[in-house]
Amino acid sequence: MxxxxxxxxxxxxxxxxxxxxxxxxxxxxxxxxxxxxxxxxxxxxxxxxxxxxxxxxxxxxxxxxxxxxxxxxxxxxxxxxxxxxxxxxxxxxxxxxxxxxxxxxxxxxxxxxxxxxxxxxxxxxxxxxxxxxxxxxxxxxxxxxxxxxxxxxxxxxxxxxxxxxELGLLAGLSDARLARAIVAIHEQPQQAWQVASLAEKAGMSRSVFSGLFKSTMGMSPMAYLTSWRMRLAAQRIKNGDRNLAILSDELGYQSEAAFRRTFKKVIGMTPGDIGRQSRL
CATH class of the missing domain: 2.60.120.10 (Jelly Rolls)
Incomplete structure (x- = not known):
């Protein structure tokens, strides 16, 4: 893609x-x-x-x-x-x-x-x-x-x-090296990505990749990975996907409890809140 x-x-x-x-x-x-x-x-x-x-x-x-x-x-x-x-x-x-x-x-x-x-x-x-x-x-x-x-x-x-x-997701996608890592996150959010593996996708050293990613995207690679996963989850919940156990597994979380904690921290509301809003 x-x-x-x-x-x-x-x-x-x-x-x-x-x-x-x-x-x-x-x-x-x-x-x-x-x-x-x-x-x-x-x-x-x-x-x-x-x-x-x-x-x-x-x-x-x-x-x-x-x-x-x-x-x-x-x-x-x-x-x-x-x-x-x-x-x-x-x-x-x-x-x-x-x-x-x-x-x-x-x-x-x-x-x-x-x-x-x-x-x-x-x-x-x-x-x-x-x-x-x-x-x-x-x-x-x-x-x-x-x-x-x-x-x-x-x-x-x-x-x-x-x-x-110059700053944000479109800026990151404008850089061919960062784009390879960002697209990898988008296409395979369930993968246990680490900074080293994403840097390898970008064809850069870990330290250079981390610095360029944060200065361009405004957040670290791991923070962006978490944010992308939670946003995908919220979108799926809005569209009627209510099985959180399956959803958390598909997004790379080993427990539903960890998924729920991360979701609330990133999105600012619980999965249940998102589901109720979508039914209004």
Whole structure:
């Protein structure tokens, strides 16, 4: 399995909302859910986006920005005479932030400017998405959702290829050596991986591998292995898998009690809590 598919096969993005926002006031508040991922694309006009923490970026027509997780934004118009400002907002359900490793860095946003290589490669798919979004036809809703999902996957692939992200899972997958170890964890979470065996997968010495993994991923190899196992477990429990004895064995734990303790520590709630939430 390739490096991106090894993540998306477990946490597949689903487009939940695609809409065009027309600005009628100088300042608008965009409340983007922290449990969703977003792609914002400026169809026309010029706009300044500011987060609650005062991080700011300026978008010109044709620019876009990906938010790993949503946050409250203040959008301010940069006025140009007789120019309408219109923003395409694509919202994606990627599992909750507690489960999806792609959403770990809640502050993370990645700007894609109109003329850069990533934007040029996304252009054909973007044109179809905009046409379907702005000129709805029979079946457009389904078409738009699938196009938005394909657009996001292609964009994440290009982020990896172009080493666009410096910290977190996508950054780790951007490094061919780390990616071999990460994909091994994703594909065989039940294995009794150790730092030495993962370093061997990466073709690196143990010490160099450990240092690079932690500086790139923001956690140690063993911490990531545990986190991945527990997130897979939570996803399976949400989807109706309630036999914890079998589940813990399949994820490399020798006892259900050890599995339960680790689950509560990593996820912040018990397996039973996850199961009850999924039935609500």
């Amino acid at each position: 390739d490096r991106l598919s090894s993540v998306l096969s477990a946490f597949r993005p689903k487009a939940t909302s695609i809409s065009a926002f027309h600005f009628s006031r100088q300042n608008e508040r965009l409340a983007l859910s922290a449990d969703s991922s977003y792609w914002l694309y400026l169809i026309s006009g010029e706009l300044s986006l500011t987060t609650h923490g005062e991080s700011r970026t300026r978008l010109k027509e044709g620019d876009g920005v990906w938010f790993a997780t949503g946050q409250d934004l203040r959008a301010s118009l940069i006025q140009r005479l007789h120019c309408e400002t219109k923003l395409l907002i694509c919202e994606f359900d990627f599992a909750t932030k507690a489960l999806n490793p792609l959403l770990d860095l809640e502050w993370q946003w990645v700007k894609v400017e109109k003329g850069d290589e990533i934007a040029l490669q996304l252009s054909p798919l973007k044109s179809i998405l905009l046409t379907e979004s702005l000129q709805p036809r029979c079946g457009s809703q389904v078409v738009i959702e699938r196009l938005a999902e394909a657009y996001l996957v292609q964009m994440l692939r290009l982020f990896i290829q172009n080493k666009k992200i």
